[in-house]
Amino acid sequence: MATDVSLVTCISELDEEGSLALVKARIGRGDDPEAVLADCRKALEEIGKIYESGEYFIADLVFAASIFKDVMEVLGPELRKAAKGEVKTGKVAIATVKDDIHDIGKNLVASMLDAAGFEVVDLGVDVSARAVCDCIREHKPDIVALSCLLTTTVDSMEDIISEISRSGLRDGVKVIVGGIPLSPKLAVTIGADSYGDSAPQAVVRCKELIGEAGR
Numbered sequence: 050m051a052t053d054v055s056l057v058t059c060i061s062e063l064d065e066e067g068s069l070a071l072v073k074a075r076i077g078r079g080d081d082p083e084a085v086l087a088d089c090r091k092a093l094e095e096i097g098k099i100y101e102s103g104e105y106f107i108a109d110l111v112f113a114a115s116i117f118k119d120v121m122e123v124l125g126p127e128l129r130k131a132a133k134g135e136v137k138t139g140k141v142a143i144a145t146v147k148d149d150i151h152d153i154g155k156n157l158v159a160s161m162l163d164a165a166g167f168e169v170v171d172l173g174v175d176v177s178a179r180a181v182c183d184c185i186r187e188h189k190p191d192i193v194a195l196s197c198l199l200t201t202t203v204d205s206m207e208d209i210i211s212e213i214s215r216s217g218l219r220d221g222v223k224v225i226v227g228g229i230p231l232s233p234k235l236a237v238t239i240g241a242d243s244y245g246d247s248a249p250q251a252v253v254r255c256k257e258l259i260g261e262a263g264r
């Protein structure tokens with residue numbers, strides 16, 4: 050996928066109006082919405098680096114998140130259109146883990162799963178192991194999808210997976226994890242069944258997991 054440098058630059062310079070105009074123009078000329086999303090993610094990575102260098106502050110991260118939210122209002126329906134028309138495939142409970150409030154990626158994964166025909170139960174952010182176990186008992190999902198963006202909250206993810214096992218619920222659910230600190234290897238280490246690095250990949254992996262569960 051070719052990167053649209055102007056969009057990446059516009060978002061990373063926190064130009065709200067310019068970013069929205071560029072996204073609308075690309076969608077208007079028929080660009081693949083997933084390619085536009087990939088550029089937005091590149092911009093957010095860039096913003097993360099600028100924040101790490103000390104040039105941006107928390108307020109800038111908050112503003113970047115609000116630009117991304119506006120952009121998603123345009124992109125979301127296009128992404129859903131692209132994934133539409135499939136039959137119900139299974140139930141997924143999704144959460145951002147304890148001590149982590151990053152939910153942009155989690156929300157994106159949730160809406161693409163929904164568009165692909167999954168029934169989605171969204172537990173929100175800063176979700177404890179106990180809340181996940183209660184949800185499994187109440188909603189009986191086929192899959193639990195966990196998201197985290199902080200290196201420190203990978204531990205919360207591992208705690209949740211351990212607690213699911215300790216509670217005797219592990220045989221009934223598959224667990225998929227994602228978020229920037231994760232990798233396929235780390236996913237296995239913390240006891241997950243699968244890993245995805247993007248919302249479209251989350252859909253592919255969840256379909257595989259449903260297949261493995263024999264549905």
Ligand code: B12
Nearest residue numbers: 097149150151152153154196199200227228245247248251
């Ligand atoms: C926006 C943002 C915020 C916003 C979040 C707003 C919100 N509602 O989410 C705010 C300002 C609140 C915030 C706060 C903080 N943040 Co912040 N934030 C970001 C930023 C810039 C973008 C994240 C984002 O939304 N990306 C876009 C989405 C679409 O991508 P994504 O989340 O990766 O999700 C995709 C994939 O990962 C995957 N995926 C995600 N989840 C899942 C789950 C499953 C199951 C699957 C299959 C796939 C999957 O699919 C998604 C869609 O394609 C990142 C920088 C970066 N490089 O990402 C820093 C970043 C994550 N934040 C960081 C930090 C340090 C913080 C703070 C600690 C800052 C502070 N000192 O207070 C706090 C922590 C708050 C907390 N307790 O959670 C660091 C983390 C560093 C680390 N190694 O731990 C980063 C990397 C910035 C940096 N480089 O320093 N942040």
